[in-house]
Amino acid sequence: MKNLTAGALIAGSTMLSPIAAFAQTEVQFWHAFTGRLGELVAVQVEDFNASQDDFTVVASFKGNYSETLNAGIAAFRAGEQPEILMVFEVGTATMMSAKGAVRSVTEVMEASGAAFDPDAYIGSVKGYYTSTDGEMLSLPFNASTPVLWVNRNAFEDAGVDPDTDLSTWQNVGEVLGQLKEGGSTCPLTTAWQSWIQLENFSAYHDVPFATQANGFAGVDTELAFNGPAQVAHIAAMGEWAQDGKFIYAGRRNEGGANFRAGECALFTESSAGYAGIKAEAEFDFDVRPLPYWEGVGNSPQNTIIGGASLWVMEGHEEDEYEGAAQFLAYLSSSDVQEQWHKDTGYLPITTAAADATRESGFYEENLGTEVAVIQMTTNEPTENSKGLRLGSFDQIRTIIDEELEAVWAGDKDAQAALDSAVMRGDQLLRRFEAAN
Amino acid sequence: MEKRVTFKGWLLPLCLIAPQVLVSAVFFFYPAGQAIWQSLFIPDPFGLSMQFVGLGNFEYLLSDPYYRTSFLTTAIFSTLVTLASMIPALFLAVVADRLIKGAGVYRTMLIWPYAVAPAVAGVLWLFMFNTRVGVVSWYLGNLGYDWNHVLNGGEAMGLVVVASAWGRISYNFLFFFAALQAIPKSVIEAAAIDGARFWKRFWTIVLPLLSPTTFFLLVVNIVYAFFETFGVIHTITSGGPQQSTTILVYKVFSDGFVGQDLGSSAAQSVILLLVVGALTIFQFKFVERRVHY
Numbered sequence: 001m002k003n004l005t006a007g008a009l010i011a012g013s014t015m016l017s018p019i020a021a022f023a024q025t026e027v028q029f030w031h032a033f034t035g036r037l038g039e040l041v042a043v044q045v046e047d048f049n050a051s052q053d054d055f056t057v058v059a060s061f062k063g064n065y066s067e068t069l070n071a072g073i074a075a076f077r078a079g080e081q082p083e084i085l086m087v088f089e090v091g092t093a094t095m096m097s098a099k100g101a102v103r104s105v106t107e108v109m110e111a112s113g114a115a116f117d118p119d120a121y122i123g124s125v126k127g128y129y130t131s132t133d134g135e136m137l138s139l140p141f142n143a144s145t146p147v148l149w150v151n152r153n154a155f156e157d158a159g160v161d162p163d164t165d166l167s168t169w170q171n172v173g174e175v176l177g178q179l180k181e182g183g184s185t186c187p188l189t190t191a192w193q194s195w196i197q198l199e200n201f202s203a204y205h206d207v208p209f210a211t212q213a214n215g216f217a218g219v220d221t222e223l224a225f226n227g228p229a230q231v232a233h234i235a236a237m238g239e240w241a242q243d244g245k246f247i248y249a250g251r252r253n254e255g256g257a258n259f260r261a262g263e264c265a266l267f268t269e270s271s272a273g274y275a276g277i278k279a280e281a282e283f284d285f286d287v288r289p290l291p292y293w294e295g296v297g298n299s300p301q302n303t304i305i306g307g308a309s310l311w312v313m314e315g316h317e318e319d320e321y322e323g324a325a326q327f328l329a330y331l332s333s334s335d336v337q338e339q340w341h342k343d344t345g346y347l348p349i350t351t352a353a354a355d356a357t358r359e360s361g362f363y364e365e366n367l368g369t370e371v372a373v374i375q376m377t378t379n380e381p382t383e384n385s386k387g388l389r390l391g392s393f394d395q396i397r398t399i400i401d402e403e404l405e406a407v408w409a410g411d412k413d414a415q416a417a418l419d420s421a422v423m424r425g426d427q428l429l430r431r432f433e434a435a436n
Numbered sequence: 437m438e439k440r441v442t443f444k445g446w447l448l449p450l451c452l453i454a455p456q457v458l459v460s461a462v463f464f465f466y467p468a469g470q471a472i473w474q475s476l477f478i479p480d481p482f483g484l485s486m487q488f489v490g491l492g493n494f495e496y497l498l499s500d501p502y503y504r505t506s507f508l509t510t511a512i513f514s515t516l517v518t519l520a521s522m523i524p525a526l527f528l529a530v531v532a533d534r535l536i537k538g539a540g541v542y543r544t545m546l547i548w549p550y551a552v553a554p555a556v557a558g559v560l561w562l563f564m565f566n567t568r569v570g571v572v573s574w575y576l577g578n579l580g581y582d583w584n585h586v587l588n589g590g591e592a593m594g595l596v597v598v599a600s601a602w603g604r605i606s607y608n609f610l611f612f613f614a615a616l617q618a619i620p621k622s623v624i625e626a627a628a629i630d631g632a633r634f635w636k637r638f639w640t641i642v643l644p645l646l647s648p649t650t651f652f653l654l655v656v657n658i659v660y661a662f663f664e665t666f667g668v669i670h671t672i673t674s675g676g677p678q679q680s681t682t683i684l685v686y687k688v689f690s691d692g693f694v695g696q697d698l699g700s701s702a703a704q705s706v707i708l709l710l711v712v713g714a715l716t717i718f719q720f721k722f723v724e725r726r727v728h729y
Contacts, residue, residue, distance in 0.1 A: 066694050073696070077483045094481060094696060101482045249567070250586050251674060258568050395695035398675070405677040409587045424502070431496070431697065434487050435478045 027323040028082035029059045032068040032308065036275065037142075040343055048330045055323035057084075065308065066394065069094070072313070076101055081313045083324045086141060088308045089128060093215060093391045095311050096137060097436040103312045103321070105129075105328065106136045111318075112325030120332070120350045124302050124376045128387035129309045132216055138309035139328050142346040144272035145303045145372050146196040146290055153283035154265035158182025162286070168294045172266070173236065176245040179265050186264035187245045191253035194400040195306055196268050196290075197237065198225050203304045203385035204290060205229050205297030215389035219433045223396070223425045226418035229296045235414035238407040248408045251401045270306060271372035274345030287368025289375050301385045303375050307346065347372060391432025396425040468709065474702035481696040493703035502679055503687070507711075510683040513597065514661035520601035521657055522650075525608030530638070532609075533616040543613065550606035554664060558671035561599035585673070589680030592673050596681050599672060600665045608653050615649040616642070647727045655719055662712055684708050 033041050038061060045059045062068040065088035072085040087095050095102055109116035118126070118136055129138045148166060155162035159182045165171050172188070179187035190196055202209040207229045212221040240246035247264065249255035259267035260280040268290065277285060292299035310331075312324050330336060337353030340346060342362055348354045354373055357363070363370040379385075390396060403421040406412040412420075443449045475493050479486040497503045532542050552560070564572045565585060573583040585591040619642060627637050643650075666686045669675060675682035675690065685708060692701030 070693060070696075073481050098480065098482045098484060100484050248587060251676065254586075261568070263568070392695055392697060395691065395697065398690070398695075402676060402678045405587060409677065411678070427496070427500075428695075428697075431478060431700070434489070435480045435485075435699070 024054060024056045025317075025319045025323045027055055027057045027084065027320055027327060029057050029084040029086075029310075029327070030062045030068055030072060030082045031059060031086040032062060032065045032088070033086075034061055037344065040340070044331065044336060044340075047336075048327055051330065052326065055326055057323070057327050065091075072311075076313065076315075079315065081315060083312060083316050083320050084327070085311050085313055086308045087138070087311050089306055089387070090393045090397065092129060092138075092309070092387075093219075093389045093393060093432070096131075096389065097219065097391065097432075101314055102137070103314050104131075104135050104137045105139050105310075105312060108312045108321050108325050109136075109328065112322045114322075114325040114329040116325075116329060120352060122347070122349060122351055122354065122377060124381045124386070125305055125347055125349050127381050128305055132213075138311045139331065140305070140307070140309045140349045141331070142272070142307040142340075142344065143305040143349065144270040144307050144346050145305050145376050146192070146200050146268055147271050147368075147371050147375065148288040148290055149259060149267040149269055149273065149277060150286035150288055151259065151262060151265050151267075151281075151283050152286055154184060154262065155179070158184045158265065162284075166266075166288050166291055169233070169236065169291045170294050172291045173240070176240055176266075180243065180245050184265050185244075186247045186258055188240065188266040188268075189247045189249050189255035189258055189264045190267070191255050191269040191273070192306070193248075193251065193404050194397045197233065197404070198230060198400060199388060200290065200303045201230060201233055203381075203387075204292055204301055205299040206301040206382055206384045207297045208384050209388055210390055213383040214387065215391075216383075216386060219391060219429075219436055221390060221429060223390075223422040223429070226415070226422045229293070231414045231418055232296070233293065234404065234407055234418060238410070238414055241408040242410055246408075248405070251398075271347070271369075272307070272345045274369060275343075285368075287371045289371055298382075300375075300379075302377070302379045302381055304385060304387050305347065305376070345369065345372075347376060390429065391436065392428040395428055399424045399428075471702045471705045471709075474698060475706045478699040481698065489699070493699045494707070497700065497703055497707070502682075505679065506682050506684055506687055509593075509680065510662065510685075513593065513600075513665075513681070513683050514658055516593075516597040517600045517604070517661040517665065518654065518657045520597055521604035522608050522653055524601075525605045525653075526612050526646075526650075528605070528609050529612035529616055530642075532613055546609050547606045549603045550610075552603050553667070554600070554603065555667035555671050557603050558596075558599050558668040561595060561602070562672045565595055585677075587677050589677055592677055592681050596665070596669055596672050600661065600668045604657065604660060608657070611649050611653055612646065615646050619645050644728055648729050651719075651724060651727045654723070655716060658715060658719075659712060662708065684711070 029045065031041055041059060045057050049056055060082075062071040068085070069087050069091045072081060072087070075081045106118065118134070121136075121140070125140045125143050126136060129140055130136050150162065150166065152162040155164075158179045160175060160178045164175055166175065176187045199209055202225055207227055208214060208224045210221045210223050210225070212218045215221040237246055241248060247255075247258070249258055253269060253273070255264065255267060256269060256273060256276065258264045259269070260277055262281070262283050271287070274287075289300070290303055310328065312321070332350060334350060334352040334356050337348045337350055338356045338360070341348040341353060341357055348357060354377070358370070400421050403412070403417040407414055407417045476488060476490060477486040478489050478493070528546055532539060532546065535542060549557070564570050565583065567573055567584050567586055570583075576583045583591060585595050623641060624637055627641055632640070663685050665683070666689045669681055669683065669686045670689070673681045675686050684704065688701050688704045688708060691697045691704065
């Protein structure tokens with residue numbers, strides 16, 4: 001029945017597009033990119049299709065990250081899953097534990113004749129999607145990491161030297177006070193508070209976010225982000241919020257509008273915010289490494305990534321996997337990665353692409369774009385900074401959002417809020433463990 | 437005396453009710469049964485394995501203080517949405533009913549907001565009340581009021597209530613307006629001749645004669661507030677700040693469709709079904725007594 005419908009679909013699409021040679025194997029690719037990113041993906045797909053005659057990749061936009069994951073899951077239940085599905089980093093544990101629904105990239109690549117060298121990928125990028133025994137589960141596609149964005153004009157307006165050292169939170173704290181005194185209405189704002197202020201904070205200071213190597217070593221993991229380092233950081237941010245030095249704008253990247261409008265002096269946000277800030281900001285801006293607390297943990301270690309990776313799903317014919325492998329190999333090629341990195345501000349996934357970008361002089365022309373790459377690659381990732389692999393993580397992030405809001409509003413102190421978040425999150429982890 | 441139509445045999449009556457039974461079975465009994473069945477398991481999202489937990493999902497939910505608080509939030513939210521969508525609608529209907537010229541234009545304008553999808557309405561209101569660039573929050577700022585629904589739970593609740601009730605006013609207006617038109621003019625004129633003023637007539641004649649409509653709208657609006665408002669919540673607050681706008685149906689949506697926790701989500705929809713069922717029975721048993729048909 002399934003083959004019949006698939007056959008009918010293919011027959012139908014062939015009739016609709018008589019140009020496509022009928023011998024080509026179709027590879028479905030579901031993604032979550034619209035707008036500019038959607039256009040860039042479409043170009044990649046077209047170029048791949050034009051580069052060879054055996055396979056046709058058909059890219060479909062399926063909504064935002066959560067919606068795309070849902071579409072993939074629903075399709076799998078109905079036996080209509082695509083060959084390649086884009087899943088955001090938060091869904092990694094969900095996909096990983098779906099044995100029988102996904103096929104690892106290593107397996108797909110090795111079974112095909114496609115060029116594949118696991119060592120070509122940047123450690124801290126692929127680490128997020130690699131199992132403890134070195135099997136690459138999915139292919140990192142768009143990866144970014146948080147950095148500190150500085151509005152130089154806002155500094156000058158408040159009478160603060162924009163070249164002040166902002167590498168530590170101690171310094172940032174002092175500067176926030178000066179900015180506030182200088183009349184700034186928004187000295188600091190942040191996007192993605194859980195990702196930046198807790199997940200990346202923990203990795204950057206080399207303290208655990210969860211036990212079992214942040215979930216990499218097993219689903220019996222427990223949250224651990226209520227340690228002294230994290231509590232001190234959240235307490236400091238809570239104080240800044242009370243003093244009007246840190247302005248909370250929302251759970252996602254709402255703060256970006258305030259920063260791009262020139263209102264906020266400092267903004268912690270993904271390196272992929274580059275395109276938007278460059279296009280809209282009518283002020284001089286700077287990109288700095290994410291600040292760290294001097295004397296806390298092993299800082300600065302490395303930050304971790306956010307973004308999405310491409311998963312290959314089970315239940316297809318061998319030649320379709322061959323096509324998927326060819327497409328993934330094409331995406332990993334140095335030229336494609338270099339272009340993607342320059343166009344979007346997302347990190348290159350291979351060292352070759354990173355080197356090629358550097359040699360092309362792009363970083364000299366676009367100051368600050370290299371900060372994210374350096375921040376990710378200076379140190380070899382540790383157990384605490386490889387990434388996170390936690391089930392129900394989307395819900396856990398919501399819990400963290402709720403508890404942090406209690407701190408920003410002054411309803412709870414940092415310790416109580418983080419303790420409560422850990423307790424509530426652990427309940428979800430136990431449910432996830434029971435389900436898998 | 438009630439008039440009864442009697443059918444000979446079973447075939448014709450069965451055929452006549454079959455479409456309704458079929459629709460209910462396909463769109464209500466089958467999914468509801470599935471939800472009850474699923475609520476006894478913790479399944480993995482892909483449907484590869486299912487862990488039977490009995491009433492474990494319910495136990496987990498009811499022992500969660502945040503879930504219990506969400507009942508209270510839902511009660512406050514539903515009451516406010518129902519009041520905020522019915523009272524202005526009644527007022528507008530009474531005013532429109534008294535219009536002699538331009539009633540058609542007026543009516544059309546008032547029905548417009550109903551055409552706006554809840555999620556879109558949510559975005560519209562969010563733009564107006566955006567803490568930084570919103571028009572309304574800017575005026576409030578000029579008046580010295582610092583609007584911040586991103587951190588202030590009360591303001592967030594107010595905003596989602598207004599956004600949910602807004603489109604609903606049109607719907608309620610339609611029903612109230614039709615009901616007002618159906619009230620015989622002679623009754624009102626007789627009262628007017630007897631010297632009853634507008635308010636007296638409204639309280640003693642119009643409102644009682646509207647009671648079947650009011651009751652119908654009460655039931656329908658509560659069901660609306662319970663089930664159909666998650667789009668508004670999703671676009672405006674996502675349940676926050678903290679959990680101040682996390683109503684039951686939003687939690688069903690976010691746990692099921694965002695968190696992939698289908699067992700808990702199914703258990704929550706069963707609880708929601710029971711709550712709304714109980715509420716409707718209560719309304720028909722106690723509130724309906726005061727309705728004059």
